[in-house]
Amino acid sequence: MPTLGAIADDFTGATDLATMLVARGFRTVVAVGADAVAALADAAQTDAVVVALKSRTAPVAEAVDDSLKALHALRAIGCRRFYFKYCSTFDSTPEGNIGPVTDALLAALGERRTVVVPSFPATGRTVYRGRLFVHDDLLDESPMRHHPLTPMRDSRLQRLLAPQTAHPVTRVGLDTVRAGAAALRAALAEPVHADALVVLDAVDDTDLTAIAAATEEFGLVTGAAGLAVGLTGPHPGAARARPASRPGDVGVVLAGSASAATRAQVAHALDHLPHRRLDLHRLRADFDTAVAELTAFVREHWAADPARPPLIYAVATPDDIETDTPAGAEPPAALVERALAACAVTLVAAGARRLLVAGGETSGAVVTALKARTLGIGAPIAPGVAWARTEVCPAGTAHTVDLALKSGNFGDTAIFTEAWEQLV
Template identity: 30%
Template structure:
């Protein structure tokens, strides 16, 4: 049976792509941080999908490439032969540098790149990435506060970081002929405007059997989970909570996440906005306010300030010359993580809901939880995982900042109230 290494550049991406395999009862394990590439998978380990979060979204192209090369070397040493490079659905981050690094590390002749996720409104037409029908340069992501993407041409975006040849494969192309052509080398970018097309590409890749390198967001990963020859495991009942207090954390400055937080506040969820810098005293005070809200209302929202505020956000860029850990974004994310950890020490919480990849990573790091298991998908792009916790499994729901309907909180609420027996995943 096939084994695959999924390499993501941020935490929510690792989860929303890894869950595409987990929900198909394919054994999936997540590794993250500096320890991700050691030790090797134990001999005979039945895990089919290994997920590594390289945390390279905000690194320089050179440093990001090194992270990808290290992850690929780890996989090759563990006798893994299939690789999936998870990319942002709006092409943020070091996409060109990381795809070319994976090609170099594996010495493969080509990589199949399918950046579309039609279920989330991300499509690729004539080699250009669109969000809800609009080219990237005319979407909200063109003016995002961190890493805007003012260019929709996939080839042009890749060319900023790599000289690897790029070929655009239109939807009218005969997939079997394209994949059988050994002269097609480098990065093959496939147009796709429907979920059916993603499946067609996956089926053709399996039928051809030549390709080892794939890339895209969670949409194409879901297609590969359904079409490739991965071992399935017997489903086991989820141990997730049913009901209980819910703490929502929004560290994202995306227009979508800000609107979703506003919907929650309008529905009566009490919100707390910390005033950084948050030292130990401020952290305890903020946690006390959250704990009081959770005790009274069963719900509380911890969020950063909106766009234009003098208070920084988890998505504010680093000052010139500063390292990633020195950026306002990283500092505020760590501060939110410390507040969440202190809140959980003060009051019982059954559910953590986190918007934004940097925020989610910082919270999980601050909790120091010994394990996390990817479980299910609440809605497309919104992932449920279980965190090992002294009081029993802690329900963790995460999403990237730009994902989800404005009232996604209501879907999350319904999911949290369902009896655990309704969720059966590996």
């Protein structure tokens, strides 16, 4: 029976955390939405359940409501400790949603304090003196400064979080974290932190291990997937899900993210894979026909060279980002999500059994359109990215497919061409 319940604010974040938990010895399942939790067929053989929500950029009230529903569902199946997972780049706006969701979860659990730990050193995210770094750059000097949905223009986590929460926001520095779990536990028990969201410095995995040990009695922790580095599950060497597809099965890459990392991955793939960029003007003029043309392009290349998965993408360079959306037109991000989700539905019906999706919002749209309910974590591809086995039923016919959901900021440059090697 699961004892650890996690609530992730997007779908790539859910698989990111689940991948880490499996590596740490937790038999883990990702449930797509709160309603899927109660229907878990193998809950008795599970140590952790991660609920994947599409709440990162949702209205605050909706994000809070969805998160509380997930919490209720996790408690109902026996979970006793909880983890609110958000992005390691702390993606949010001044209104939320990290602060409001954290406040709501604390209140529902009867807890007064928690920690804030977005560090994930394996992907270059660290916190020092309360400032969040992306590799060598401060958050507000990184490409996240120009994110189209959640532009991050401050690196000080206390200052970012304070407008979002009713709790004080305090900080514990690296010296205390490095003093060890006992010292950190004592510091967190001080009155100044009794009713607070406590930002913790962490720059390497040993820091995360100390934090996990110091907070093992907390009813709720919050952070990126890196915090799971310090956890130890009851089943070391927990088996990963076996691939659903077989050698020779066709696949596709659907890239909706406009992040700098994904743009570099797209640019690399343009030299190696058949590709087609989304034409937003064409989609607005005749959505169904434009999607049919895109999926026909993919099927033609499957027939010619099934070993090379075609790429459908939104952005390869900053010049591809639409800056002059026609008045009254569907916003570009929403249109990209809808188009790639429609492509996924058509292509699975046409035989796709391997899908690599780039972008958190895009991943949420694709998984929702495919009507996936649970994800079994399979082979890792990169830090924070893994293949997952899932049953989809987009048009009344069930198919079991391999699905990789990649955060826009994660993965090596060659991930779109090399990820398939893990499906053996």
